[in-house]
Amino acid sequence: MEQNLRELFQVFSRRFGFLNKDCCQAGGHDISLVQSHILYEIEHQHYPSMQQVAETLGTDITTFSRQVQSLIKINLVTKAPDPKDRRISILSLTKEGKGVAENIDQQMNQYLDDVFSNMSQKEKEMVIHSVQLLNKNMQKTSKCCTTPLG
Amino acid sequence: MEQNLRELFQVFSRRFGFLNKDCCQAGGHDISLVQSHILYEIEHQHYPSMQQVAETLGTDITTFSRQVQSLIKINLVTKAPDPKDRRISILSLTKEGKGVAENIDQQMNQYLDDVFSNMSQKEKEMVIHSVQLLNKNMQKTSKCCTTPLG
DNA sequence: TTAAATACTTGCAAATTGCAAGTAAAAAGG
DNA sequence: CCTTTTTACTTGCAATTTGCAAGTATTTAA
Numbered sequence: 001m002e003q004n005l006r007e008l009f010q011v012f013s014r015r016f017g018f019l020n021k022d023c024c025q026a027g028g029h030d031i032s033l034v035q036s037h038i039l040y041e042i043e044h045q046h047y048p049s050m051q052q053v054a055e056t057l058g059t060d061i062t063t064f065s066r067q068v069q070s071l072i073k074i075n076l077v078t079k080a081p082d083p084k085d086r087r088i089s090i091l092s093l094t095k096e097g098k099g100v101a102e103n104i105d106q107q108m109n110q111y112l113d114d115v116f117s118n119m120s121q122k123e124k125e126m127v128i129h130s131v132q133l134l135n136k137n138m139q140k141t142s143k144c145c146t147t148p149l150g
Numbered sequence: 151m152e153q154n155l156r157e158l159f160q161v162f163s164r165r166f167g168f169l170n171k172d173c174c175q176a177g178g179h180d181i182s183l184v185q186s187h188i189l190y191e192i193e194h195q196h197y198p199s200m201q202q203v204a205e206t207l208g209t210d211i212t213t214f215s216r217q218v219q220s221l222i223k224i225n226l227v228t229k230a231p232d233p234k235d236r237r238i239s240i241l242s243l244t245k246e247g248k249g250v251a252e253n254i255d256q257q258m259n260q261y262l263d264d265v266f267s268n269m270s271q272k273e274k275e276m277v278i279h280s281v282q283l284l285n286k287n288m289q290k291t292s293k294c295c296t297t298p299l300g
Numbered sequence: 301t302t303a304a305a306t307a308c309t310t311g312c313a314a315a316t317t318g319c320a321a322g323t324a325a326a327a328a329g330g
Numbered sequence: 331c332c333t334t335t336t337t338a339c340t341t342g343c344a345a346t347t348t349g350c351a352a353g354t355a356t357t358t359a360a
Contacts, residue, residue: 005262005278006258006259007194012281015285016159016160021208057164058167109155112159115291116155118290119287123283127280127284129276130281131162131280132158133273133277134162137268140268
């Protein structure tokens with residue numbers, strides 16, 4: 001049973017990874033998977049700094065810096081110095097960036113709806129509750145695999 | 151609620167990705183994440199061909215070919231022509247490769263046990279059942295994100 | 301018995317990576 | 331106040347990883 005645990009998660013995680021990959025190519029601007037994750041995080045965090053997003057994604061800051069540059073170049077992201085601490089760069093999505101992020105999000109949710117459409121309401125609630133529980137416990141067990149910002 | 155669905159999965163998937171990453175570095179030979187996934191799949195499939203594993207992982211076959219070469223070089227994997235069709239290369243783990251894979255697996259399971267240790271037996275069963283259900287339904291919905299070998 | 305398909309490998313050139321070493325701004329210490 | 335240290339980020343560079351195009355070898359189809 002324990003053995004199956006990792007396998008279960010591995011399969012799910014891979015499938016979800018494929019979904020992410022497919023959606024960032026089909027969805028909007030034909031951006032890379034890494035870029036898609038960056039857009040997602042910028043949208044979900046409240047005026048995050050470079051550090052914060054890089055940390056969340058577990059990316060080296062130098063690599064991240066360059067990825068952001070490329071996103072700025074294609075006009076999906078902007079970077080502005082924090083007025084209270086000018087070392088810090090605050091990231092946000094441009095109107096176009098928001099569009100792309102939303103497009104990806106819609107596609108993913110459409111697929112996920114499809115996945116859930118074969119479940120009963122009870123099952124759906126169970127699954128959601130389960131993953132919530134999983135996330136909560138993974139955060140608690142900070143022994144491993146949690147960047148400070150989780 | 152729908153919006154939270156993707157977020158839920160995104161967070162879980164990322165955490166599990168970090169676990170995989172950490173474990174392949176701590177676990178055995180300081181191999182890369184990609185290599186860790188390859189070892190895992192070779193172990194779990196029954197005498198797979200190059201194509202099969204590459205397909206499962208969603209990797210381009212040329213990239214995969216080179217990754218396998220590097221794993222052969224460090225003596226974790228062997229490649230043998232299929233006697234029934236000599237175009238096909240059958241992959242298997244060396245004794246050392248099995249050791250590394252097992253090491254990684256133990257570390258991951260130890261972490262996962264830890265995560266589950268704060269749950270009741272009922273909760274644990276629910277979570278397992280949920281992810282099984284999720285996997286089953288994701289496979290069924292082949293619209294997207296499933297390589298032929300899933 | 302020749303043509304087409306399959307399984308894989310190599311040549312390249314582009315993209316991605318991370319460490320080391322930089323700049324610039326803020327915080328801490330004296 | 332002025333110097334030192336720390337923090338946030340950027341660039342140089344060299345190594346790795348990537349995928350397309352074009353190859354070889356073997357098998358299947360015609």
